[in-house]
Each structure stands twice: as C-alpha cells, then as structure tokens.
Amino acid sequence: MPVRVYGTFPLAARPNQQRLHPAPAGNAEAAPATGAASGVRPITLEDLELVDQVQNGRTEAYGELVTKYQDRVFNACWRICGHLEDARDVTQDAFIRAYENIAEFRRESGFYTWVFRIAVNLALSLRRRQQRRNAVSLDAAPAAQVETLVRQVRERRETGPEEQVEHVDRERLVVQALAAVQPQERAILVLRDIEGLDYQDIAAILDVPLGTMKSRLFRARMALREALYTLAPRVKWTDE
C-alpha cells in the first residue's frame, strides 16, 4: 500500500467561503503596458523590432508576433478556461487588444509578458462572469481535455497499454484537480508549472508583488495537492 504523506497544513487554511460570492469582475481591459514588478525581464531585441514595425504601421510584423507566441498563450488560456473554444476566443481577444493598445506598450516588460497579462485577465474575467451566471459547468472542459489527452497519449507510443492507461489516468486526475482549484490559483499554477514563467514575469502578469506571488504559488500548489488527494486518495504524488 502506498504511503500517503500529509503535511501539517490544514484544509481550512484557505478562506474558501468567499468563493460562493465571487468578487465582481475586474477590469479586463488591456492592462497598462508597464512592468508591475521590478526586475521584469525586458523585451527582446527581436520583439522590440517587431513592435517598432507594428507601431510604424507594418501590420505584417504583428502577425509574426502572433505566430511566435500564440501557442503558449493559447495553451495557458486553455488550462485556465478549460474550454478549447473559450481559449481560442480569449487568445484572439488578447492579441487583438494588444494590437489595439500597442501604442501604449512602453517596452518595460517583454511583449509576451504583456500579452500573457491581457490573456490571463480576460480568462479570469470570463471565468468570473461564468460563475456569476451561476449555471456554469466545466463538464465540457475535462471532457475536451481528456479527449486531447487520450489522443496525445495514443500518439506517444509508450511501451505498453498498462503504462499508457496509468499515464492517462494520472494526467486525467491532474486535469480534474486543476479544474477544481480556484481560477486565480489555477492561473498561477499554469503560468509557473505549465508555462514555466519565472517569478518576476508571473508577478508582472498577475500584477502582484513578488512576495505575494510566492505565497499564492505555494497555496495554489497546496490546493492542487488537496484536490488531487480528494480525487484519488490512494495515489501517491510525491516525487521521490
């Protein structure tokens, strides 16, 4: 029997009562193009040139920026929204809003950080709106994600069917657990663990101080752990 390890963190550590009354959706408009946290990675030269060209009216350059970052933005939105269609809409909206506001982009942060910030705000705003409607289901989300999982795992050509099934099962659990945590927590998990952004970029995207971001990331991982153990109490998630 696998050894299940529990930390000393009580479930009640998260003030989850307020989830029933989600805060009004914040302004999901394009965020000001500033680096919210100090030390944000600056824009790359390549991006800088492209942004310059766009600001000078060469719209094709924006297409290059879109092509460069669309996959990352889309994947992050997909994991936050849970719906492929929503992710597509949010990604498209994010790039269009970034284009509309490109004149305000002050180059203090990377272009992708800026687009990510807009996209995450839009995705979270969408989730809040859906929650306010009080009739939202993520049912299609895991279904769609699981379908993709199945497809991708089938393509992987792993050694045997048992391993494939086990792999898919664990991924399915992670997808479900990710869908079960709060959108804000999900966003930070996606940005860090799935997209691999560094702390300063995440702080800039979420517009929070670095210390707050660290604290939130830890809580988000604890929430994910809680959700995983709720879904599969006997599965061992430690990496030893």
Added chain:
Amino acid sequence: MVQLSDEQLGELLTAYLDGEVDAREKAFVEHLLREDRRASTLFAELRGISAAAAGLPRHDAPAQLADDIQQWIEKDALLGRHGQNGEFRGPVHRNRVWRNILATAAVLGLCSAAALYYQSVQSMFKSAPVATNVRGVSPAPDRIDGDLAAKKGPENDRSAESMSPPSEESLANFAREVVNLADASRAASRETRDFSENESSFPLSRGVELTLNVADSGGLNSVSGGVERALRAVAARGWDDAWSFGAEARSGSRREEAARMRRGIAASDPRKRTWTVRVPVSKLPALADALLTEDEGTRAQASVSAGEAVIRGGPGVREAMARADKAWRRERAARTETERISPRGDVPSPAARESMGGPFAELFKIIGLPDGAGSLVGPPAPEGVEEAASEGEAAQTVAALAPSGEATESEVGGSVPTGSGHADSTAEPVRRNEAEAASATFVEDSSRPAAPGLVERRMKRLRDAPERPVRVEPELRQRWSDAEGSAAIEEAYVTLRITVTSGSDGKGEVDQSPRHPTRPRGGRTGEPGRNGTSAAGR
C-alpha cells in the same frame, strides 16, 4: 535554528524548488532538507505535484487563429482606424456584449412599438365601433377623431371607411414575427455557451432525481435550508467551478398561487424547490455526506414525517459509492458506443428503471429510495445486470431512519439491515478528519445561522462516528470488488436533481396550512404520517 511557520516553510521550499532562492536561502533550505523530516516530506510532495502539472500535454493554437487575427488587423486597417503613422484613431467597437445588448434593445424597441401600435389601434376600434366593420385596404386618414363613434351619418361613415386600418390578423402576425425575432435573438445569444443559463433546458442525462417530500411548508423551509447549506458546503470545498448549480422555486399554478394568497399564505412560500447539481461522479459521495450531515441536522428541527426519502450513510456509503463510481467508469470505458442522452422529462417508469440497472441503480439501492420517490435516467443497462434489493428491503431501509431528535450514527446504523455484505470503509483516519474539518465550515454560513450548539454537535458526531455498515448486496459487492484497479479514460458526470415538495404527494393539493403551521411531532418513519401514508406502505 530559525523557527519557520508552515506557510514560511512552504514558500521557501516552493522558491527553492523553482530555483528562485539566493545562495544563502539555498544553503539554508538544503540544511533543512537534510535535518528536518517535515521539510523533506513537504518538498517531495511539492516537487511531485509540480512535476505532475508540468507533465500535462500541451495544445497548440488552432491553425486558423493567426490568420484570423491577421485578417482582422487588415480589415481594421482598411477601415481606417489607423492613421498614416499607424496610431489608432479610436477604439474598435467590436465588443460582442455591447453588440448583443444593442441588438436586444433594438428588438425590444420593435416589440414595444408593435405593442403600442396594436394597443392604439385596438383602443381606437373600441371607441369607433363603426370602423371595425370596414374591410379592404385604402389610405389611412390624416386624422383620427376620437369623437367619431359619437357621430352618425353618411359623412362619418365615409370617414370611417377611409380609415381602413390593418386587420387584426395581420397585426397579430406582425406581433408574432416580432416576438419570434426576439426569441431568435435571445436563442442566438445563448448559443455562445454550451451550457445554457437556464438550467431547465439542460438535459438530465445520467441523472439521479431525488425527491424529498415533507408534510408541510414549515418542514419544506427547514429541509430546503438544509439542502442549500449542504450544497454550499460542498461548493465551498473548492469545487465550485466544476459544478453547475441551478435552483428554482415554484408555488404551483397561478390559480393555486392566488388561492394561497386569498388564504393569507405568503405567495413567496413555494411548495416545491428544486436544485440541480452536476458533479463528477467522484465527488458525489462527498455531496452525499454533506447532504446527510445537513439532513440529520435539520430533521430534528423540521420533524419531517413519513414519506421522506433520505440520503443516508456515512463513511461506508462514501466508500461504496466510490466503488460504484469505479465500476461504472470501467463499464463506460468498455463500451464504445455513444451514450444515449435522454431528453429532458424522459424519466422512465419504475418498471423501465428496473430494466436499466447500472451503477446508478446501485446507488439507488444504497440511497434507499422507495419506488416513486426518485427516478433514474441513465445509460442502457449492461447485460446481465439486475437490481437485487427488494421493495421490502427498501421499506426496511426507510423505516430504519430515526427522525426524532439527535439520533447517533450508531443508533441509525445499528438498525439498518446489513445482510452479509458490509462495505469495508478503508478511508484513512487522517484523510477523513481533514474532510470533516472542511465540511464543518458550512454551518458558519452567516446568511442562515445554525441553531445554537448545532455546529458543535455535528462536529462531535462526525468525529465520533463509528464505522457504519451499509446495506450492500453480495453480488454488488462482488462487482465492485472486481472493479478495483481498473482505470477509466473518460470522465463521468452525474446530475443530482433534488426536489423538496410539501403536501401529500408534492404535486396535488394547495397547501392550506397557515403561515406557521404546527409541525407534526414524532413522525417516526414507519408510523402513519400526516397524510396517512407511511414509508413502509409506499
């Protein structure tokens, strides 16, 4: 040695895991990991969970996305929103929300105009009966005189002939078209999401329909509050974004409503309340737990009489349901055909339900719903599945409920016929205690304060609850045991529709009880209830 709080330690380990610590912190953490078992354990967990999330497959953007964006930009440039230097002249009005609002407003305006026009013509006809007999189409008069009706004579008749308003039929057709247009607009705006805002249009597939029938409106309010708090409790566990909640309250037909008002019964006191919850099957046991806890809390207050169907159980039921879930998912994984979706309202008869079988039927056996109290919509029955428990057992199950006072878990569990099958509750104590701690938070809901001492009593009961036997048929046990170790790919959802009704059958007579009726006392299940029925007799 620096003493760190759990939170500080966690943040530090998180930063170390992500390589976001400086040299001093790094040395400190490495020392901690060597010396402190708590730190090393937590770190291993954090690393495992982070790796699990990082290992999720990626999904590239749709191929058309970049082209769509580029097309939009080119179109935007053609429309001249950019100046010669590329700067924007103004925002692009592409907000779909506003577009929808404007479209809806336009349609509503059309409706209003049509209605006003229709009304004005109608009132004109009333005041000018002569004109109503006019047929044929001719130019409208320059001025419609309100005193026309009062005047007689050939001149006035000619004036009336010249009015020739559109016929009522054509007006009605026009109004109908406008209404259809409005409906189409609303439908189109709803189609943007796969889940309608209106839960009633959502098909109850794979659903469990549970009806709690209470004797009077007082009991209804009490039980409804309990159900609501239970749902909130489960939602507060952090699953709210994976759920759909829908609630509706009905007082019956308009005539019944009027009758209630005439009798001085508040119209806002509905006789039927319904909640619809869509949850992953894996979360159903916890919901049942919460409902159970709430029910045990409210039952004493509401004195719900016979005829009530109760989700009951405890850790044992949770285990059994989890096993049923596994078995169901295994069957689903084995079946390749698309699941049949039953249309809304297609609730099969008890006989049809008998032939369905399947794990939800097993859930019914566990829940102990008598026939007629609940209905099941689910996938076609796998071959060879039969429902095992008899009506007598269901009656025994209901009769075993002890609605009076604070019955302990052992009292209730002891009277449940167990047969030879007892579900083994293998939930580990640590985990259960955590779940209990989480589930205990719901009673702090400020919108509906709990009775004094109720929180403490419930928590104590949860803590002290012994393992509880569950009535599980041997063959079901066998099937669930076989399901151990199976893995399913698809996720399954179940819809739980909880309906609380007052009155004898929840759908007939107008509740003629006063606003604060005397609640039936005693009401032990098995004894005749207020309406003369008993659970055992159903």
